[in-house]
Amino acid sequence: MDPSDFTRGMAAVPGPVTVATTVTGAGARSGFTASSFVSVSLDPPLVLLCIDQGASTYQAFADADRFLVNVLAEGQEAVALRFATSGIDRFAAGDMRPCEGGLPGLPEAALRVSCTRHALVGAGDHGILVGRVEEIRDGRRPPLVYHRRSFTRPAPLPRPEEQLLSALHLTDW
Numbered sequence: 001m002d003p004s005d006f007t008r009g010m011a012a013v014p015g016p017v018t019v020a021t022t023v024t025g026a027g028a029r030s031g032f033t034a035s036s037f038v039s040v041s042l043d044p045p046l047v048l049l050c051i052d053q054g055a056s057t058y059q060a061f062a063d064a065d066r067f068l069v070n071v072l073a074e075g076q077e078a079v080a081l082r083f084a085t086s087g088i089d090r091f092a093a094g095d096m097r098p099c100e101g102g103l104p105g106l107p108e109a110a111l112r113v114s115c116t117r118h119a120l121v122g123a124g125d126h127g128i129l130v131g132r133v134e135e136i137r138d139g140r141r142p143p144l145v146y147h148r149r150s151f152t153r154p155a156p157l158p159r160p161e162e163q164l165l166s167a168l169h170l171t172d173w
């Protein structure tokens with residue numbers, strides 16, 4: 001398959017915008033923007049992130065006992081871009097504070113999901129980092145959405161669709 005057909009096609013699938021952070025054994029902060037964040041299992045509570053094995057942050061996350069996923073809120077587009085930019089100090093802006101487990105977090109994130117390492121599975125040129133969720137802090141702010149290489153926001157459905165979900169007992173999903 002043509003790689004550009006793959007990336008263009010998958011860009012049509014909307015995803016969250018997160019910044020995952022960790023701290024290395026030597027005390028260095030590390031973080032990257034990730035839209036590959038998704039829940040995996042309820043019992044135990046597991047989530048995953050996919051990380052490029054060629055990324056500068058790969059080793060820090062591959063070695064991490066803990067990591068923190070900051071789900072970005074509307075208005076945090078600049079944070080997403082900064083944590084995706086190569087060759088800069090992504091923490092220099094000073095907007096990250098020690099949060100759950102002492103890991104760098106955004107006080108104004110839509111949500112923070114604090115994880116301990118469950119597994120790291122190789123998958124092609126990426127690693128699937130599976131975390132066990134230890135704590136969730138819900139800032140109850142509207143989340144950012146990444147769709148067709150642009151930042152956007154969720155659009156509420158008109159009421160009939162909402163009622164259909166509740167009739168199907170799918171409100172947990």
Ligand SMILES: Cc1cc2nc3c(=O)[nH]c(=O)nc-3n(C[C@H](O)[C@H](O)[C@H](O)COP(=O)(O)O)c2cc1C
Nearest residue numbers: 032033034035036050051052055056057083084086
């Ligand atoms: C919206 C957005 C989502 C991204 N999602 C991921 C992702 O899920 N996994 C990943 O490895 N890189 C993702 N990236 C790219 C990384 O944030 C980063 O740019 C890349 O790892 C290069 O970093 P490096 O200079 O540290 O090697 C995403 C970038 C953007 C802008």
